[in-house]
Amino acid sequence: MVERTATVRCVPAVPCWVGLTARSLAAAQDFYGPLLGWEFTPGPDRWGRYLRAVVDGVEVAGLSELATDWERPVAWTTYFGIESADRAADGVRERGGTLAVGPLAFDAGRVALAADPFGATFGIWEGDAQGGGDGAGTPRPALPGAPAWIELRTADPFAAALFYGEVFRWDGRDPARFEVRYEHERVVLRSEDRSVAALRAAKDLAPHWEVFFAVADTDGAARRAARLGGRVLDGPADSPYGRVARLADAEGGHFSVLGPAI
Template sequence: MSAFSEGAPCWADASLPDLAAGQRFYGELFGWTFQDLGEEFGHYTLAQRDGKNAAALMGKMDPSMPTAWSVYFAATDAAKTAAKITEAGGQITFGPDAVADTGVLLGAVDPGGSFFGVWQAGGHPGFDIVDEPGAFCWTENHTRDAAPVDAFYEAVFGYGAQQIGDGTNFDYKVWSLPGDPETRVAGRMRRGEDLPADLPSAFQIYFTVADCDEAAATVQRLGGRLIMEPEDSPFGRMAIVADDQGAHFAVIDTRRIVGEIPGR
């Protein structure tokens, strides 16, 4: 049985053109060590922090695959979740597929165009470590199609939603597990018209760091890019970056809190 509730983020991985380069980059940035699962699993490589599974890296199996981080949500029955995804207007891109005895995997795209994965745990439950430096702490869906996307995830995972901000100039919702508004699992950000029209919808993944400014500087030193300068927020000091192969993610020091959460 999964250690994660239905609909909770349980895993993240990055699809990269150069797996070895990814290990060098993230090994230095997050202090990760790596375990290659071998040819049987396409050299899927676990990223570990202090011996605990924090995420994974994999080489792109097809050049057309995006260079990107992906998030996976827990399911007790991947086949039933796949049916809900289709019924709610999403698209299944692969699976459900059994991955030896580790679990069952499927990939999907929501009505707004954001890719996400679903994981039915077997021998691999998902994250061993979260909310600590070098580990996953949050994800949010950046989309232009807020209303259909909200309805989709409510239908698939039963999420509740709390509006943060005014819903117009700043339209951000926090999703929570069914009947449990205190257990927040993800966010939904409606993208503004000021952003390029061809910018694809996507889930953005946040990793905790001990020092946001130092992490942002390290990204740049290692050949990555700074997309959003470090800035303070009521959730922590954060920056949006890209690695040296172009995969976007965010880093956040959750101890450095400045200001009040909008809407509270």
């Protein structure tokens, strides 16, 4: 175990946290620890066992355990920061999405789980942003083992962008600090002059938010994942944002790794 030295920051309007629901926290630790260099520290246990993954003293992800009677698959969830979880939850319902859980209070704010009208699940997190004001708490440059990129795979990224843009008020934010643009056949979110997430067309996959973790060597990470009991689903291959491999963990949870192009 490690001591926490830096906590995650809630960044309005963009993804600012990722969480894994696993069948076994022990199996998740055995897989992700050696793959991504994670150490683990206990988190709040109000809704069951919860761990925070830590890299170089920085919290990078959360891991929770599925209840034994739940039918939900092992999966990663992307959480968007927002100033008001209640207002965002109302926006989800008003725009054809589904609110599954919450908003509920927890140790770092208020959280809700939802699905967009096309079936992709995501989280809403209202928490304290450092510095206050719109766009405060800027995303950190990705450490190895930390989320480096978040991407929605969906049949109609423009329709999805309208939904998320209205729920998270993309149009009403300071354009000097937050921007939505189109590049590399994706709708891209930029915060503080950094591309942090995108929405892209993918008709061969169920709609979902894919989490990409930074690695120094994508090919090596793919081989290591297979040795740890996971699977390589796609790649490794170069992309506009680096070299990517899509993987499944030892319990079937899908995610990607992103490293330098070769």
